[in-house]
Amino acid sequence: MQIPPSPFDLTPDLLTAIVSPIIPGAGVSGLTIVKSHEYGDGDVSTSARATATLDYAAGSPAGLPRDVILKLSFDPGKKGTDAWYCQLDGLFANEVNFYNRIRPGLAIEAPGSLGGHFDPETKRYLLIMEDVTKRGATFPSNLDEVGVDNVKRILDAIARVHATYWESDRFAGDLSWVETHLSGGVETHMRSVIPEEGIRSQLELHKFKRELLERLGTTERELFAGMVANKKHQATLPQTLLHGDLHIGNTYRMPDFSVGLHDWQLCVKGFALHDVTYIINTALSIAERRRHERELLDYYRDKLIELGVRSPPTLEMLWTEHRRAALWTLYIGWLTCPPESYGWETMAVALLRVSTAVEDHGTLALVRKTL
Numbered sequence: 001m002q003i004p005p006s007p008f009d010l011t012p013d014l015l016t017a018i019v020s021p022i023i024p025g026a027g028v029s030g031l032t033i034v035k036s037h038e039y040g041d042g043d044v045s046t047s048a049r050a051t052a053t054l055d056y057a058a059g060s061p062a063g064l065p066r067d068v069i070l071k072l073s074f075d076p077g078k079k080g081t082d083a084w085y086c087q088l089d090g091l092f093a094n095e096v097n098f099y100n101r102i103r104p105g106l107a108i109e110a111p112g113s114l115g116g117h118f119d120p121e122t123k124r125y126l127l128i129m130e131d132v133t134k135r136g137a138t139f140p141s142n143l144d145e146v147g148v149d150n151v152k153r154i155l156d157a158i159a160r161v162h163a164t165y166w167e168s169d170r171f172a173g174d175l176s177w178v179e180t181h182l183s184g185g186v187e188t189h190m191r192s193v194i195p196e197e198g199i200r201s202q203l204e205l206h207k208f209k210r211e212l213l214e215r216l217g218t219t220e221r222e223l224f225a226g227m228v229a230n231k232k233h234q235a236t237l238p239q240t241l242l243h244g245d246l247h248i249g250n251t252y253r254m255p256d257f258s259v260g261l262h263d264w265q266l267c268v269k270g271f272a273l274h275d276v277t278y279i280i281n282t283a284l285s286i287a288e289r290r291r292h293e294r295e296l297l298d299y300y301r302d303k304l305i306e307l308g309v310r311s312p313p314t315l316e317m318l319w320t321e322h323r324r325a326a327l328w329t330l331y332i333g334w335l336t337c338p339p340e341s342y343g344w345e346t347m348a349v350a351l352l353r354v355s356t357a358v359e360d361h362g363t364l365a366l367v368r369k370t371l
Helices: 012-019 089-101 148-164 185-190 193-205 207-216 220-234 273-283 286-306 315-335 344-360 363-368
Strands: 028-037 048-056 067-072 113-119 124-130 251-253 259-261
Touching (some): 012 124, 089 124, 089 185, 185 193, 220 315, 273 344, 286 344, 344 363
Antiparallel strands (some): 113 124
């Protein structure tokens, strides 16, 4: 089952082969690509995306969405695509696994999936997901006034995920395949392609990013070592299922004010503050984050208790780990992000927020103690 590099080369037969194992009896009889979103358009990051409408074959289950989002690997032949963005096959395979094997049983707002496939030979993938904008979803960015109340709603959602899988025996059973922050295809990229080709190329290209590290008094190599040390440390703490990349751009709002989570490429087993710190540090302005972060950590802990976690981390532990986790939000979260992905202002605001959090919390001094 080979995935073509362009959405315009997809066929109903290919989509049927992907959908039918997930939704028995479903078949696709027609496919219309409405719009293709490519690297450099300012609204996609590590994957291309297309909006499409589907027609279903007779006998397909009722209620299947006609309006869908198709998520694909970038076509390396497209002008302007950074080569390393086409080498993140570990992330692609991981997201397909999430949507095929975890999403059906996840009781939160997240895009419904019609199935996905990763081709290990070409290292291309395809995910077929509902278009949540048809249910009224809107997508915030860090250029919007997100607000503390909305961050609490995001914490509600991620706390439900964390509580469901908190220290779960399933990680030794049916979820033993779930990757971790120490091993697997995602972590391989975190320690190879992304730092060696992604972050280093960004530092070569952009003086802004180089001088940001100078202001912090650190280097790319020290940040890399700190990331590795932090993950080893976090692996000794209570483990759960993580979203893995929970910045504000990977959330959406519904008309009833609930929130949804999308883009699960970095979903792994790890420690909860990896997610919690990232959303706090990216969603709020610097002043808001400084005023409310302790309150939000307390809110998150109370939500874990409400959802049945019997021995949640203490507030003191949450605060210390929140300070540590700020490093990842800087190093992988935004140093790696080309401005072509979301635009210069979005990238600059994100880097300003996460680097200020690193300064505010003495993160580098804290992490250096573990090196």
